[in-house]
Amino acid sequence: MSTPRPDAGASHVAHAEHTIRARVLDGTYPPGARLRERELSEALGFSRIPVREALTRLAAEGLVELSPRRGASVRRLSLRDVAELFDLRLSLEVFAARRAAEADPEGPAAARLGELMENAEDVTRRGAVSEIPAANTALHAGIVELTGNKLLQTALQPSLGLMQWVFTLTGNLDPAVQCAEHRDLLAAIRAGNAELAGAVAYAHIERGRRPSLDTLARILPAE
Incomplete structure (x- = not known):
């Protein structure tokens, strides 16, 4: 019997949101850093759709900025x-x-x-x-x-x-x-x-x- 993944049972959106938030807060993704959907999805191991939704949620919290041209980036806090x-x-x-x-x-x-x-x-x-x-x-x-x-x-x-x-x-x-x-x-x-x-x-x-x-x-x- 295979060992379940640590995030088994949790939605990919919630997992992506938690991971990206934690990395913003601990400085892994510094202010102004680009948050590219493809790179994030590859790192997290699932499709870009939950990553996109997670970024939208984090933008609603004020941690991420969404731009039609640049995509998502970490907010520059002042x-x-x-x-x-x-x-x-x-x-x-x-x-x-x-x-x-x-x-x-x-x-x-x-x-x-x-x-x-x-x-x-x-x-x-x-x-x-x-x-x-x-x-x-x-x-x-x-x-x-x-x-x-x-x-x-x-x-x-x-x-x-x-x-x-x-x-x-x-x-x-x-x-x-x-x-x-x-x-x-x-x-x-x-x-x-x-x-x-x-x-x-x-x-x-x-x-x-x-x-x-x-x-x-x-x-x-x-x-």
């Missing part, structure tokens, strides 16, 4: 992009935190958020540096999901990849502090205190702005 990302997060996530505090605390989305918090705590406790950015990004997305506001989720979607990218590039910031702030935020949401949840979300995002920009100023262009 300090201005990061500053604008923080501005956007203050608008969307503070509102989301308030609405999440008004949501059903016993519903499936609330249970899912609890699971995401447990996972974020676990990877932080284990010091799993490569897993922390994805876990924290998923947690932030889970708060927005809890609001039940589909338009809000759609508005955040193009920023999720950028959030994870920034979290990855600023991995020198203390993850234990981030985890503690997340616990405070979820406590306010679970208590149903909308004003407190919004205030905690605002403080959490704004506290991360200057350290993140200072760290990224060493490796990113201004514009």
Whole structure:
């Protein structure tokens, strides 16, 4: 009996998306690098169709840029992009935190958020540096999901990849502090205190702005 491949049972699209995202985040595919469908499909071992779909998904997250002439390439991230990302997060996530505090605390989305918090705590406790950015990004997305506001989720979607990218590039910031702030935020949401949840979300995002920009100023262009 043959041994199943590690990705057996997973869709080729999902596998391609995961692989390309990981290589963008770890710098294997640097900003501006061309992402040629043929080369990627050969490297991954399947057709170009799932690769094309994966690139489309990553473009929707803000990690990849699609051009009619050049095809796909890794986004060129700048300090201005990061500053604008923080501005956007203050608008969307503070509102989301308030609405999440008004949501059903016993519903499936609330249970899912609890699971995401447990996972974020676990990877932080284990010091799993490569897993922390994805876990924290998923947690932030889970708060927005809890609001039940589909338009809000759609508005955040193009920023999720950028959030994870920034979290990855600023991995020198203390993850234990981030985890503690997340616990405070979820406590306010679970208590149903909308004003407190919004205030905690605002403080959490704004506290991360200057350290993140200072760290990224060493490796990113201004514009």
